[in-house]
Amino acid sequence: MARGIGFGWLIVVTAVSGIAAYMLIAQPTLIRSNTSSMLELLPLDKLVEHSKIIVVGEIVEQKPSVKDMVENTDVQIAYTEYILKVERYLLNNSEYEEGDTLIFKNLGGKVGIEEFIVEDSPEFKVGDRVLLLLTDEWDDFLKGSWNVVGWRQGAYTIKDGIAYNQFYKERSMPEDELVKTIEEIIKKKSK
Amino acid sequence: MYSITILDTLGIPRSTWVSELDAARQAWNGHSRFTLYEAASNPHTVYAGIPPSRTALAVTTTVCLPGYLQDADTVFNNTVAWATDGRTWPDFRRVAVHEFGHWVRLKDTSTLSGNNYCYQYTVMYDCFPVVAGYRTLFEEDKQWLRSIYGR
Numbered sequence A: 001m002a003r004g005i006g007f008g009w010l011i012v013v014t015a016v017s018g019i020a021a022y023m024l025i026a027q028p029t030l031i032r033s034n035t036s037s038m039l040e041l042l043p044l045d046k047l048v049e050h051s052k053i054i055v056v057g058e059i060v061e062q063k064p065s066v067k068d069m070v071e072n073t074d075v076q077i078a079y080t081e082y083i084l085k086v087e088r089y090l091l092n093n094s095e096y097e098e099g100d101t102l103i104f105k106n107l108g109g110k111v112g113i114e115e116f117i118v119e120d121s122p123e124f125k126v127g128d129r130v131l132l133l134l135t136d137e138w139d140d141f142l143k144g145s146w147n148v149v150g151w152r153q154g155a156y157t158i159k160d161g162i163a164y165n166q167f168y169k170e171r172s173m174p175e176d177e178l179v180k181t182i183e184e185i186i187k188k189k190s191k
Numbered sequence B: 001m002y003s004i005t006i007l008d009t010l011g012i013p014r015s016t017w018v019s020e021l022d023a024a025r026q027a028w029n030g031h032s033r034f035t036l037y038e039a040a041s042n043p044h045t046v047y048a049g050i051p052p053s054r055t056a057l058a059v060t061t062t063v064c065l066p067g068y069l070q071d072a073d074t075v076f077n078n079t080v081a082w083a084t085d086g087r088t089w090p091d092f093r094r095v096a097v098h099e100f101g102h103w104v105r106l107k108d109t110s111t112l113s114g115n116n117y118c119y120q121y122t123v124m125y126d127c128f129p130v131v132a133g134y135r136t137l138f139e140e141d142k143q144w145l146r147s148i149y150g151r
């Protein structure tokens, strides 16, 4: 494998106004890491296929965020652990022993003066009722812990009977319809 | 410091990814006082690998300290079947132009709210289905650039 030949890219900000703009964006003492991505849109049946657990429940606790290095890079990223109070499991295709609560990890969070914004990672707050498609692999960074499949694509926030997809608003639908659709996909796959 | 990897693992011939990436860089130049240069050795890198999420075609991470941009890196997913013909998705140059937009702190249109939600006439459009094309800046993008860096 060839090494050492590389592409370095240099941003040269020539305008003083540019620097001024950054000062407006960044808080005085805050270091802000922003991770943006372009996702590959997966159909619901593919997301279900990559899921080991599909669950409906309520976020009851948010743990302090932790930061870590992305393997083979100099990129740091943070994750946050959430505790979900489970209402029902739609799928459990794993060794996981179903309990009343489930802990999952999600990318993004604030550690000290460093804020790690992961734009395509789902967002949660305590009290949210959610439907989550989870896996403990596939997403290499959070491997070994439950995490949402396909970032925002695999997270629905439920409000007034409607399940809102966090990535693709056209995928939002009534909660019972979503549950039925997912159950049909699971049934078809298990045949 | 960190190592820089070449993009050969994307499955695109070297001469092609070199010229496509350069075209994506050039797309940002000449519209404002901002110029994106290529340099032989620099802490800001473009590389190929597996991003923090496998569903991501490419991921850009920028680190901002008060007053300046400390670091910008883009990883292109090397498990994706990239296209370079300008008609097929995912279009490498289209995604590269978009990712460089994050280097200058522009946001994905899907993360905007209200009337701007999924505004289409910008290279920062990332709502689906994304089509190929959109390889040059729109007036909106140029205006954003000028509002930050001046004409």
Ligand SMILES: [Zn+2]
Residues within 6 Å of the ligand: A036, A037, A038, B098, B099, B102, B107, B108, B126
């Ligand atoms: Zn983006």
